[in-house]
Amino acid sequence: MKCFIGIDLGSTTTKAVLMDDNEQVLGQGITNSRSNYDTASRVAKQEAVVDTRLTLCRRGLAGAAGLEEGLDEFLGALERSFRLEQFLDQLGDLEATCKTQIAGERFAGVEKEIDAALVAIFDELRDSAPALFTPGAKRKSDFFRDIAGGHYLQVAEEVAKEVGLPYELLLNVYDKSIIDVENRPPSEDLSGKFVDALKRVLGQTEGDGRDAGEIEQRVKDALAVELEESYVVGTGYGRVTLPFSKEHIRSEILCHGLGAHKMYPKTRTVLDIGGQDTKGIQVDPVGIVENFQMNDRCAAGCGRYLGYIADEMNMGVHELGPMAMKSTRSVRINSTCTVFAGAELRDRLALGENRADILAGLHRAIILRAMSIISRSGGISDEFTFTGGVAKNEAAVRELRKLVKENYGDVKINIDPDSIYTGALGAATFAYRTGMEGARA
Amino acid sequence: MSTNPKTAPTEVAKDDSMLKQKAMMASHYDRLTSAKETGAKTCSTFVPGNLNELIMCFGLLNNLPEVNAIQAGLRKKSGLYVMESEKLGHSEDVCTYVKSDIGMMAKGNLAPNGKPLPDPDVLMLSYTGCFTFMKWFELLREEYKCPTIMLHTPYEGDGKITENMRDYMVKQLKEEVIPTLEEVSGVKFDIDRLRENLKKSVKAEDDLVHVLQSAKNKPSPIDAYFGGIYYIGPIFGAFRGTDDAIDYYSTLRQEVDARVAAGAGPVTPDGDMGPEKYRLVVEGPPNYTSFRDFWKMFYEEGAVVVASSYTKVGGVYDLGFRHDPDNPLETLADYCLGVYTNRNLPQRVDMLANYVEEYEADGLLVNSIKSCNSFSAGQLLIMREVERRTGKPAAFIETDLVDPRYFSPANVKNRLESYFQMVDQKRASVTASGVAA
Numbered sequence: 001m002k003c004f005i006g007i008d009l010g011s012t013t014t015k016a017v018l019m020d021d022n023e024q025v026l027g028q029g030i031t032n033s034r035s036n037y038d039t040a041s042r043v044a045k046q047e048a049v050v051d052t053r054l055t056l057c058r059r060g061l062a063g064a065a066g067l068e069e070g071l072d073e074f075l076g077a078l079e080r081s082f083r084l085e086q087f088l089d090q091l092g093d094l095e096a097t098c099k100t101q102i103a104g105e106r107f108a109g110v111e112k113e114i115d116a117a118l119v120a121i122f123d124e125l126r127d128s129a130p131a132l133f134t135p136g137a138k139r140k141s142d143f144f145r146d147i148a149g150g151h152y153l154q155v156a157e158e159v160a161k162e163v164g165l166p167y168e169l170l171l172n173v174y175d176k177s178i179i180d181v182e183n184r185p186p187s188e189d190l191s192g193k194f195v196d197a198l199k200r201v202l203g204q205t206e207g208d209g210r211d212a213g214e215i216e217q218r219v220k221d222a223l224a225v226e227l228e229e230s231y232v233v234g235t236g237y238g239r240v241t242l243p244f245s246k247e248h249i250r251s252e253i254l255c256h257g258l259g260a261h262k263m264y265p266k267t268r269t270v271l272d273i274g275g276q277d278t279k280g281i282q283v284d285p286v287g288i289v290e291n292f293q294m295n296d297r298c299a300a301g302c303g304r305y306l307g308y309i310a311d312e313m314n315m316g317v318h319e320l321g322p323m324a325m326k327s328t329r330s331v332r333i334n335s336t337c338t339v340f341a342g343a344e345l346r347d348r349l350a351l352g353e354n355r356a357d358i359l360a361g362l363h364r365a366i367i368l369r370a371m372s373i374i375s376r377s378g379g380i381s382d383e384f385t386f387t388g389g390v391a392k393n394e395a396a397v398r399e400l401r402k403l404v405k406e407n408y409g410d411v412k413i414n415i416d417p418d419s420i421y422t423g424a425l426g427a428a429t430f431a432y433r434t435g436m437e438g439a440r441a
Numbered sequence: 442m443s444t445n446p447k448t449a450p451t452e453v454a455k456d457d458s459m460l461k462q463k464a465m466m467a468s469h470y471d472r473l474t475s476a477k478e479t480g481a482k483t484c485s486t487f488v489p490g491n492l493n494e495l496i497m498c499f500g501l502l503n504n505l506p507e508v509n510a511i512q513a514g515l516r517k518k519s520g521l522y523v524m525e526s527e528k529l530g531h532s533e534d535v536c537t538y539v540k541s542d543i544g545m546m547a548k549g550n551l552a553p554n555g556k557p558l559p560d561p562d563v564l565m566l567s568y569t570g571c572f573t574f575m576k577w578f579e580l581l582r583e584e585y586k587c588p589t590i591m592l593h594t595p596y597e598g599d600g601k602i603t604e605n606m607r608d609y610m611v612k613q614l615k616e617e618v619i620p621t622l623e624e625v626s627g628v629k630f631d632i633d634r635l636r637e638n639l640k641k642s643v644k645a646e647d648d649l650v651h652v653l654q655s656a657k658n659k660p661s662p663i664d665a666y667f668g669g670i671y672y673i674g675p676i677f678g679a680f681r682g683t684d685d686a687i688d689y690y691s692t693l694r695q696e697v698d699a700r701v702a703a704g705a706g707p708v709t710p711d712g713d714m715g716p717e718k719y720r721l722v723v724e725g726p727p728n729y730t731s732f733r734d735f736w737k738m739f740y741e742e743g744a745v746v747v748a749s750s751y752t753k754v755g756g757v758y759d760l761g762f763r764h765d766p767d768n769p770l771e772t773l774a775d776y777c778l779g780v781y782t783n784r785n786l787p788q789r790v791d792m793l794a795n796y797v798e799e800y801e802a803d804g805l806l807v808n809s810i811k812s813c814n815s816f817s818a819g820q821l822l823i824m825r826e827v828e829r830r831t832g833k834p835a836a837f838i839e840t841d842l843v844d845p846r847y848f849s850p851a852n853v854k855n856r857l858e859s860y861f862q863m864v865d866q867k868r869a870s871v872t873a874s875g876v877a878a
Contacts, residue, residue, distance in 0.1 A: 251859035
């Protein structure tokens with residue numbers, strides 16, 4: 001099957017979208033950008049391939065005996081089981097890498113103790129891994145670094161106490177290893193993991209009238225479909241670091257414009273608030289960018305602004321929105337500068353203002369910046385699509401809705417739960433168009 | 442960064458006109474920096490409304506603080522000067538030409554030849570559309586305590602020059618400007634000498650227009666913004682009305698004609714430009730501190746600027762204006778009244794929209810200057826109106842004149858690449874709809 005892939009190398013995360021030759025999205029994947037765009041793009045692409053295999057499995061299993069009712073559930077279990085396989089694989093890599101660190105000078109004299117401690121830590125991590133992938137299990141993030149890291153630190157502290165080793169040593173081993181593991185190209189053996197995952201699911205679940213042999217065959221068929229990488233287009237800040245030739249690179253402004261158009265064909269104005277920039281884009285009825293404005297010289301009002309505020313308040317960035325939603329009144333934050341906003345924040349806290357109210361004010365400040373950028377790009381026309389990481393923040397969305405209504409009246413506002421993939425979707429569409437044109441020529 | 446101005450980056454073979462210009466500039470700065478020894482008197486003035494023909498009638502040397510700031514920018518010294526003037530109390534938002542100049546004065550006022558510039562004997566302010574000029578000269582007057590002439594140019598608010606405006610300016614020339622220049626220089630005004638100078642101006646102006654309009658060819662043999670900045674140097678500076686300028690522009694014209702005949706594109710700092718892919722009209726001054734990097738973002742993509750408004754700040758010769766030796770004072774008035782910075786928004790829109798059409802450009806690019814309110818006010822409106830009239834896509838980038846802190850290469854490149862791709866898309870959609878129709 002011909003595949004067209006778009007990769008969006010953002011400052012925080014890297015996203016990939018895979019499309020078939022009918023311009024249908026089959027899969028999408030995301031990973032943290034690390035400091036290594038090359039690996040990030042490989043991981044994101046592999047994640048999109050995993051998602052594609054799941055889509056193909058869904059198609060392949062449709063109508064299979066005994067799965068007529070519970071297909072979603074079955075596929076959910078298959079995905080979780082696959083993620084567990086993937087996690088265990090990387091955990092093995094992390095353990096092996098940690099062990100190679102013991103040779104260092106710092107650990108002279110305690111090599112055996114460290115080795116034993118690592119065995120204990122990783123046994124515990126492996127034992128507790130399945131619980132992370134049970135239905136409804138809450139994970140801090142979907143990235144290996146975040147899941148494994150958090151757990152490692154916790155277990156290592158206990159183990160250090162038990163065996164009388166300084167915690168810092170175990171921490172040091174981890175810190176030295178995680179970057180290597182994260183930057184190592186992921187293992188390519190997806191089919192093997194899928195098959196193992198499937199076996200686990202079939203062993204753990206039961207289904208009336210289910211034919212395990214038939215299911216396994218259908219999954220294997222889905223895994224055997226050849227995914228021919230016909231054309232790849234890269235976009236985003238890291239695009240120039242990729243081994244892509246120029247014709248495989250598109251500006252993220254064009255990709256966001258086209259991606260938003262693909263999601264909502266009636267889109268005429270797009271607002272994208274990403275990690276380090278905010279873009280106001282006007283598109284024509286076929287998704288071609290007509291005008292754009294973006295912040296430069298200053299990154300106030302971007303996603304990073306929220307990250308900074310979260311650090312200042314000692315909160316997770318995803319907790320900001322929900323807390324701001326609890327506000328009863330919005331505190332006015334005047335500063336457009338990220339650092340000064342931090343100062344204003346401390347000042348307000350000292351004055352005894354409520355945290356939720358201050359946060360509501362900060363969200364408003366971000367959206368006011370965005371409104372200024374949009375107005376300079378030509379204002380808001382119906383329909384209006386909001387994309388980027390900040391579009392997931394309900395408090396930001398609330399302020400945006402208010403300000404759009406006040407300034408532009410009734411406008412249909414589109415926010416897709418997958419809006420983080422907008423740029424990659426646009427890139428994949430470009431890949432499709434260019435690839436198909438090439439094929440026709 | 443090299444601190445020796447003579448160690449220029451690796452150059453490709455230079456055209457005769459380039460060598461000639463370099464020699465002209467060098468000798469001009471030598472004349473200025475040896476003024477004390479030679480006893481020559483100097484007059485500081487501005488590019489828009491520069492009355493070089495008149496200044497020369499009194500044997501005065503023309504010193505242009507803006508050009509000094511540009512030189513400092515190109516030589517990567519302006520950052521230091523800007524910070525120096527901030528130390529002296531000038532705010533971050535003040536025009537960076539002013540701050541570079543003030544900082545340069547504080548650091549010994551060294552010309553590009555490394556020698557100190559003389560204190561001016563007179564400040565000649567021909568006020569054309571930029572209010573900051575007036576404040577700038579106020580600061581200079583405070584510093585040098587020398588006679589200051591204020592030639593007030595009425596703004597073309599209604600988009601036309603009236604008899605009243607012209608009379609008002611001629612009156613100022615007769616009653617204020619000329620008597621003060623006579624007093625400062627000790628030279629009696631000779632209107633015939635002015636006529637002679639003006640005659641020379643016309644010749645160079647004809648050749649300049651020929652050069653600028655050569656960009657109507659495809660491919661364009663010149664870049665009318667980045668290259669254009671070199672082409673306007675002599676005529677906007679201290680050479681209008683001189684034999685040197687006549688020689689320079691006639692040489693340049695021949696070189697450009699030869700490029701047209703050969704079907705060649707512009708010369709860039711890296712040699713001949715590759716195939717012409719995009720033709721742009723640019724509004725606004727360039728960034729000087731990263732001038733080459735900025736230019737490279739264009740020529741690497743095959744983008745050539747075919748017309749620009751910045752190359753009209755010292756005169757809009759391509760719209761027909763020529764100095765008129767038969768009406769010497771009136772023509773000086775008309776010149777000041779007509780420069781680009783003295784034109785109102787509708788006139789600027791007309792000019793830019795016409796350029797897009799006449800030069801068959803792909804669209805308009807606005808380079809908005811952070812510290813130049815005079816240029817930047819209304820630029821978004823200009824952009825939208827030109828877009829509406831021409832149906833061609835426009836884009837907006839932001840940099841600064843000579844403050845290196847306000848040039849963010851990644852952002853500028855990102856916007857430019859987006860713009861070029863936008864032009865591609867637009868072309869593709871026009872072709873597609875053409876086929877469909």
